Amino acid sequence: xxxxxxxxxxxxxxxxxxxxxxxxxxxxxxxxxxxxxxxxxxxxxxxxxxxxxxxxxxxxxxxxxxxxxxxxxxxxxxxxxxxxxxxxxxxxxxxxxxxxxxxxxxxxxxxxxxxxxxxxxxxxxxxxxxxxxxxxxxxxxxxxxxxxxxxxxxxxxxxxxxxxxxxxxxxxxxxxxxxxxxxxxxxxxxxxxxxxxxxxxxxxxxxxxxxxxxxxxxxxxxxxxxxxxxxxxxxxxxxxxxxxxxxxxxxxxxxxxxxxxxxxxxxxxxxxxxxxxxxxxxxxxxxxxxxxxxxxxxxxxxxxxxxxxxxxxxxxxxxxxxxxxxxxxxxxxxxxxxxxxxxxxxxxxxxxxxxxxxxxxxxxxxxxxxxxxxxxxxxxxxxxxxxxxxxxxxxxxxxxxxxxxxxxxxxxxxxxxxxxxxxxxxxxxxxxxxxxxxxxxxxxxxxx
Amino acid sequence: xxxxxxxxxxxxxxxxxxxxxxxxxxxxxxxxxxxxxxxxxxxxxxxxxxxxxxxxxxxxxxxxxxxxxxxxxxxxxxxxxxxxxxxxxxxxxxxxxxxxxxxxxxxxxxxxxxxxxxxxxxxxxxxxxxxxxxxxxxxxxxxxxxxxxxxxxxxxxxxxxxxxxxxxxxxxxx
Numbered sequence: 001x002x003x004x005x006x007x008x009x010x011x012x013x014x015x016x017x018x019x020x021x022x023x024x025x026x027x028x029x030x031x032x033x034x035x036x037x038x039x040x041x042x043x044x045x046x047x048x049x050x051x052x053x054x055x056x057x058x059x060x061x062x063x064x065x066x067x068x069x070x071x072x073x074x075x076x077x078x079x080x081x082x083x084x085x086x087x088x089x090x091x092x093x094x095x096x097x098x099x100x101x102x103x104x105x106x107x108x109x110x111x112x113x114x115x116x117x118x119x120x121x122x123x124x125x126x127x128x129x130x131x132x133x134x135x136x137x138x139x140x141x142x143x144x145x146x147x148x149x150x151x152x153x154x155x156x157x158x159x160x161x162x163x164x165x166x167x168x169x170x171x172x173x174x175x176x177x178x179x180x181x182x183x184x185x186x187x188x189x190x191x192x193x194x195x196x197x198x199x200x201x202x203x204x205x206x207x208x209x210x211x212x213x214x215x216x217x218x219x220x221x222x223x224x225x226x227x228x229x230x231x232x233x234x235x236x237x238x239x240x241x242x243x244x245x246x247x248x249x250x251x252x253x254x255x256x257x258x259x260x261x262x263x264x265x266x267x268x269x270x271x272x273x274x275x276x277x278x279x280x281x282x283x284x285x286x287x288x289x290x291x292x293x294x295x296x297x298x299x300x301x302x303x304x305x306x307x308x309x310x311x312x313x314x315x316x317x318x319x320x321x322x323x324x325x326x327x328x329x330x331x332x333x334x335x336x337x338x339x340x341x342x343x344x345x346x347x348x349x350x351x352x353x354x355x356x357x358x359x360x361x362x363x364x365x366x367x368x369x370x371x372x373x374x375x376x377x378x379x380x381x382x383x384x385x386x387x388x389x390x391x392x393x394x395x396x397x398x399x400x401x402x403x404x405x406x407x408x409x410x411x412x413x414x415x416x417x418x419x420x421x422x423x424x425x426x427x428x429x430x431x432x433x434x435x436x437x438x439x440x441x442x443x444x445x446x447x448x
Numbered sequence: 449x450x451x452x453x454x455x456x457x458x459x460x461x462x463x464x465x466x467x468x469x470x471x472x473x474x475x476x477x478x479x480x481x482x483x484x485x486x487x488x489x490x491x492x493x494x495x496x497x498x499x500x501x502x503x504x505x506x507x508x509x510x511x512x513x514x515x516x517x518x519x520x521x522x523x524x525x526x527x528x529x530x531x532x533x534x535x536x537x538x539x540x541x542x543x544x545x546x547x548x549x550x551x552x553x554x555x556x557x558x559x560x561x562x563x564x565x566x567x568x569x570x571x572x573x574x575x576x577x578x579x580x581x582x583x584x585x586x587x588x589x590x591x592x593x594x595x596x597x598x599x600x601x602x603x604x605x606x607x608x609x610x611x612x613x614x615x616x617x618x619x620x621x622x
Contacts, residue, residue: 020549021526022526022528022530023530023545023549024525024528024529024541024542025525025546025550026518026524027524027525027526028523029550029553030549033549033552049560052553052556052557053557053560053564056557057561057564060506060507060510060511060591061503061506061507061577061587062503063499063502065506066503069506070478073477073478254481258477258478258482258484258485259482259486261482262482279475280471282474283472283474283475284468286474287467287470287471287473287474287509287516288513288516288517288520290474290509290510290513291509291511291512291513291514291516292513292523292524294506294510295510295514295523298510
């Protein structure tokens with residue numbers, strides 16, 4: 001055992017993870033091994049093995065995190081049941097006649113998709129496959145098209161039920177339900193500002209998003225509106241029921257998610273899309289996603305055990321609290337750190353490593369933990385859209401069919417205005433914190 | 449070489465089997481979760497076993513999925529720099545990194561888990577998360593098995609990486 005002062009330990013552990021993830025080795029093991037090696041040096045073998053193993057084992061049996069596999073399962077079933085395809089087609093038909101209409105369709109569809117799925121990679125992939133072709137074939141500007149896909153797809157991590165909120169809440173001592181409710185209005189605000197931006201751009205310059213030519217337009221009939229509503233209703237109603245159950249305190253998120261899964265299976269049966277193969281695919285996908293999410297979570301939880309026990313958390317907290325300029329300066333530093341980390345490291349690691357440290361800071365400075373947490377989450381979703389390292393952009397680039405020749409430059413040009421919108425919304429939320437806190441405060445006290 | 453190839457295929461098939469068995473625990477989560485919610489909120493009759501069953505089903509799903517994900521390269525990586533190297537150099541980086549960042553950690557976790565599992569069976573240890581007090585042995589066994597398969601899959605990957613780096617072609621091609 002060697003005695004290292006906490007400053008050095010903080011530097012070794014955070015710097016170690018930061019550098020070693022660049023080897024491209026799976027993040028879960030990098031985070032686990034850094035804590036393993038530093039722990040060996042600081043606490044010796046027995047204590048380190050014990051901390052790491054018990055934390056890993058405990059997290060594997062964590063009840064709230066069961067919402068991760070369950071909401072993943074629900075999303076896959078909803079997507080496989082063809083409900084989403086029908087919804088997209090009807091939206092296309094109804095809104096395609098407007099200038100920039102298909103970009104609006106993409107954002108509205110992405111918002112609903114975000115509520116069905118909890119993982120951004122999934123939302124962006126589906127949006128790229130379904131919405132990119134129609135937009136480019138209609139002569140939409142490549143930047144507007146890819147910008148709206150990336151922005152709308154990234155909403156997936158914010159709009160509940162989102163896996164990031166499930167992972168975040170327990171780490172900050174908040175309830176998952178409270179976090180879900182806090183994300184509702186910021187999510188809708190972002191989505192409506194995205195739509196406003198697209199509409200304004202296309203009104204000024206219609207060639208960016210030409211409407212369907214007059215002769216190809218079919219008249220809007222009541223039957224058509226009914227069809228649109230009918231296709232929108234099942235997924236929206238399902239999600240509303242799941243969130244309503246959590247909001248009213250009838251059931252915690254894990255149980256609401258399980259019932260949501262059963263309901264989505266019933267929906268698939270109603271749509272005559274249900275098959276045994278679908279259950280198999282959904283189960284396999286669920287295992288694949290939740291195994292890697294929870295493995296990173298468990299090993300990051302182990303990391304924090306070593307980090308905090310070595311006193312490194314206090315060092316970082318003190319450092320940030322010592323920033324001149326008062327509490328808002330410290331808050332700004334936290335936000336900048338989160339943003340910078342978000343461009344490099346998988347979010348699960350960030351949430352686990354950073355939240356326990358930053359929670360100390362938020363409490364000391366007197367920030368509402370729910371509000372501060374939501375700011376961190378929105379900030380992270382901005383980080384996923386910001387070059388040079390933007391997960392959402394990579395997914396779009398990776399999924400886009402080759403024949404469209406989508407260039408990185410087109411995508412980045414299209415995404416940057418949306419990044420500016422998120423930054424603007426963050427400022428709005430500082431000025432009007434009620435946008436976040438109003439709905440959670442209306443929840444029944446006992447479930448908060 | 450044929451022997452090694454056979455061993456590699458065997459390890460792969462173990463992870464595949466773990467994955468195809470493990471995935472059904474997702475359905476167990478859905479079924480038990482729904483059953484518990486309805487029986488508690490509709491019939492006012494919560495079960496004593498659902499909480500632990502759900503937690504263990506979840507844990508089984510993750511642990512059996514761990515080696516499956518390793519086999520299918522589904523654990524997230526930051527591959528910005530990594531992906532710019534040639535396939536051969538990627539294999540070298542991955543092999544070296546696994547010696548420091550994978551094997552020490554995962555082997556120790558496996559060994560520790562094995563110790564805990566044997567203890568759990570010996571003294572009939574129970575879980576204290578609810579009033580159901582289920583035995584801890586079965587879940588610990590699955591947990592240990594998951595880690596064991598992960599170590600094996602890590603070895604298989606290491607052999608493949610080394611063969612690819614030194615031989616220039618993937619071992620599975622020949």
